[in-house]
Amino acid sequence: MFKFPEGTEPALIEKVQREARRFMKKLHWGIQGPLSTQEQVVETMNQLFETGYDSMTFDVEMVHVPFVKKILGNRIDIHVAVSYPMGRMLLQQKQYDIDTLYEMGVQDVCVCLDWQAIFSERYEDIRKEADVLMQDYGNKFHKFALVIPASLMGTKSILNTCEALDDAGVQSIKVNPGVNLHVSYEEVALIQRNFPDRFDVHPAGGIRTLAEAERFFELGCHVVHSIKALEILDAYIRKTYQRYMRLKLT
Incomplete structure (x- = not known):
């Protein structure tokens, strides 16, 4: 993690850290996967704690x-994916x-x-499932998102699926579950353009750099999922410090 140069004014350090804390609260960080162990989860949590900054959520498997709840308490929300990644659970199991x-x-x-x-274009089935989920859980969680594999879908499929989710009253859409499906700016922009100010879009998969994260924020996203969240935070702190130093010299 970025180390402030010796002699940096405390007021400047606090200003940069304050901005970094706000920035990190837009990022998801954690460890997922059915083979993840308790030891790996603890190691990942410790990596986060060592930064001194809290992410928006800590992402883990249900097991x-x-x-994790005992360790985190109410410090950081826990994020869990249900029926990951292909959504093939029966609705009753998801519930x-x-x-x-x-x-x-x-x-x-x-x-x-x-x-x-x-993929079978059964959009009415998608709408019905989404409708049940929103009726039962839409107002129970801080964040409740439905996930679509946008990188495997064409433009028509994305728009038809989003229309079904719109009809069901869905508020948040996670664009890709990860698993090597890399979200693109075009996928997010397509949804934002055709459903303006309608969905809280959560991009996920393949976001590796600060520039990529910032681009999604520019597209109107308020949440970014990235396994490189700590590296992105480090780059943000460095960039913010350098920006203030340039201002100080002009």
Whole structure:
């Protein structure tokens, strides 16, 4: 993590750190995957704690929520994905998992839509499932997003799926579940352009640099998922410090 040069004014350090804290609260960070171990989760949490900055959420698998909750308390929201990544759970199983997460105190959840329904163009089925999920859970969580594999979808499929989600009253859409599906600016811009000020869009997958994260923020996103969140934070602190130093010299 960026070290301020010796002799840097405390007021400048605090100003940069204040901006960095706000920036980090836009980023998701954690460790997911069914093979992740408790030891790996603890190691990942420690990496975050060592920075001195808290992310928007700490992302984990459901199985790790109880012990992570004991460590984090109310310091950072926990984020869990349901029916990850292909959305092939039955609706009843998705509901069971969401109810379980709510009972455990998880307040940030994303639910993967059924890829088979999307690729088969069964948009009414997508709307019905989304409608049930929004009716049951839309107002229960801090964040409740539905996930679409946009990088595997064409323009028409993205728009038809978003129209179904719009009809169901969905507020937040996560664009790609990760798993090597890299979100593009075009996918996010397409949704923002055709559904202006309608969805809270969460880009995910392949966001590796500060420039990429900032581009998604410029497109109107308020949340970015990235396994490189700590590197992005480091670059942001460095860039912000250098900006203030240039202002000081002019």
